[in-house]
Amino acid sequence: MNEQQSTLYALSPERLLTKEERALIWNKSQSHKDSEQERRISEEIVRNWNRGEMKIANILLEGDAGTGKTQLAKALSANFGLPYTKVTCFADMDKSDIIGAILPVLSTEGLEQLELNDQAALKALYEGDGFQSATAILTSVLKFTPEEAVSKLKQLMKLANDHAEGENVEYRFYPSEIVRAYQHGYLLEIQEPNVIRDAAVLMALNSALELDGSLNLPTEVIRRHPDFIVVITTNRSYAGARPLNEALRDRIQHAEKMDLPTKEVMVERAIAKTGYQDEQVLDVLAKIIITLDKAARANAIKGVAGMRSFFYWVDAIAGGASAKESLYYKVIYKITTDSDEIKLLEDALNLEGLIKSLEQLEDHVKKNEKSMRSK
């Protein structure tokens, strides 16, 4: 019996995953709470899974940082029993970042001319088992961050090409993370593809989103695996940000607008994440985050007061920090340190009487601590 059968929404029950692939399936953490969007998307995908051209396999989640886009993508991996993987896009991405890298295999003498750390990196790549992408090898074997791995790979490609000699050089192709997911049928989160500048790179990405498509690799033509699901996650475009490319948007079959969750959900998630239980306190803190979020938007202040700030703020208070002081260093200064903007945010809180509520909380928390100690 394989583990996928236990998943809630089975897509391809016949499919067998390798041990490595099973390890990539996200396990819902204790603190994970299913959301309305998660249920809706899961049901939509299942409903249309075997409906040919009506299949839903390209999803867009658009909304501010911290609204739960990545976690939702991971939850879908758990729901469908699909391996989860991701790419983080950056402005000057090129085609090798979409398709993959071609590297000459250097001889031992060739390798020895290189610096030791470059030798080690190339060796790790040459010894790769073909399961991991080149950047994944660099991150897992040599502990590079994903960003470092991307630039390291570019540098190695150039280096290896400069040192490749003679006519009998063997070249090896290392598929990108995107190609790997496309070919083997994983759930791929593509973060922020709106930042990509090069139109040719966007075109390559577009063809990877074609439902019934194929990709031309230097080594072969591969077809889209029927289980390949793409979840594009982007921050909502604010003034000055590049909007998501129209052609990409057009290939999406289901889109969700991600906002700060409701106050109740915020409180529920904070309890699950931090273990802090005082709902009276959490209620006020959540109201403050919501008010700041609105005020920042209304005044075109660029920073966000999101779920992450909320969790760290709650955690600080749970650890004994003053609620009012920590409001500044856990939330407000993360939005802005500009005095005029801070004043606007404070005004918004005062208008709702929330600074006052926060001060009252301070007394309430102290009383609680006293009674805890006397117990």
Ligand SMILES: Nc1ncnc2c1ncn2[C@@H]1O[C@H](COP(=O)(O)OP(=O)(O)O)[C@@H](O)[C@H]1O
């Ligand atoms: N459904 C959920 N249940 C519990 N916590 C969640 C949920 N969704 C997101 N979170 C938490 O909220 C924070 C931000 O989520 P994340 O998915 O990283 O946001 P985004 O990708 O939109 O920036 C994380 O700490 C995450 O664990």
Ligand SMILES: [Mg+2]
């Ligand atoms: Mg994210």
